[in-house]
Amino acid sequence: MNAPTHSQRLALREMPPGPAVMRQRWSGLLFLHWPMPVEMIASRLPRGLHVDTHEGVAWIGVVPFFMERVRPVCLPPVPWLSWFLELNVRTYVHDADGNPGVWFFSLDCNQPLAVEIARRAFHLPYQHAQMSALREGGRIEYECRRRSASQVAGFEYAAASGGVSAGEGTLEWFLVERYLLFSADRDGRIYTGRVHHAPYRIARADCRAWSAAPLGWEGFPVPETPPASMWVAEPVDVSVFPLRAAGVR
Secondary structure (H helix, E strand, C coil): CCCCHHHHHHHHCCCEEECEEEEEEEEEEEEEEEEEEEEEEHHCCCCCCCCCCCCCCEEEEEEEEEEEEEEEECCCCCCCCCCCEEEEEEEEECCCCCCCEEEEEEEEECCCHHHHHHHHHCCCCCEEEEEEEEECCEEEEEEECCCCCCEHHHHHHHHCCCCCECCCCHHHHHHHHCEEEEEECCCCCCCEEECCCCCCCEEEEEEEEEHHHHHHCCCCCCCCCCCCEHHHHCEEEECCCHHHHHHHH
C-alpha cells in the first residue's frame, strides 16, 4: 500500500482526459471537520480503500451546500430539477496506489429524482431528506432532516467572500482540495469518478450555529465540541466525468 504523494494530490487538480458528462455549480459551501480515530473510519471502508491522514490524523466532515444548474452536458438546466440542496458526511481515503479521494458515508438531498439517479448511476449513498435554506444579507440559514431521523441539523453561517486558495500541504488544503471520489456498488465493487473545478477560494467560517447530528445518523459518536476546522468556500463551476471501475487490490 502506498500513501499519496504530494505530486499525486496536485495531479488530480488537472483536467481529466475525455468528455465530461455533467455540469453543475456548487455554492454556499460550509466545510466542518472533526478529527476521528483512524481505526473507527477504517472499519467502515470497503476492501481496497485506506484512510488518508494529515500528519497522522484522520478527519470526518459535514458539508452543507447548494447544488445549482445541474444538468447533462448536452442539455440546459431545468428550473424544477437543476437546483436543490445537499449535505454530505465524508472522509478521506486512498487506494493501494496512493490515489487520494473522498469517501461519502451519506449525501442528504431534497430532490427525489436526483437521489435516485445518483444512487443508480454513481453508486453513491444518497438519502432523501427535507431541507431548507435562506440566504439573507450575506448569511445562510440551512436545515436538514433526513426522512429516517427525527433530529434537525441546523447551520447558520456567512457566505464566503474575499477567499484565498488554500496553501499547499496545509490541513485546509488536505480537506477541501479533492477531485476524485470513490463509491461502491451492492456487490462491493469499487468505482472512481473525477470532477474538475478551479481551486477553491476559502475563508474562515463565521459560523453561529452548527450541527454534528449527521455524524450520528451514520453511527459515529456525535462530538460535543465545535468542529476543529471550519471554512466556507466561494462558488465553483464543476465538470463531472464518467464513473469508472477501479482496479483496487
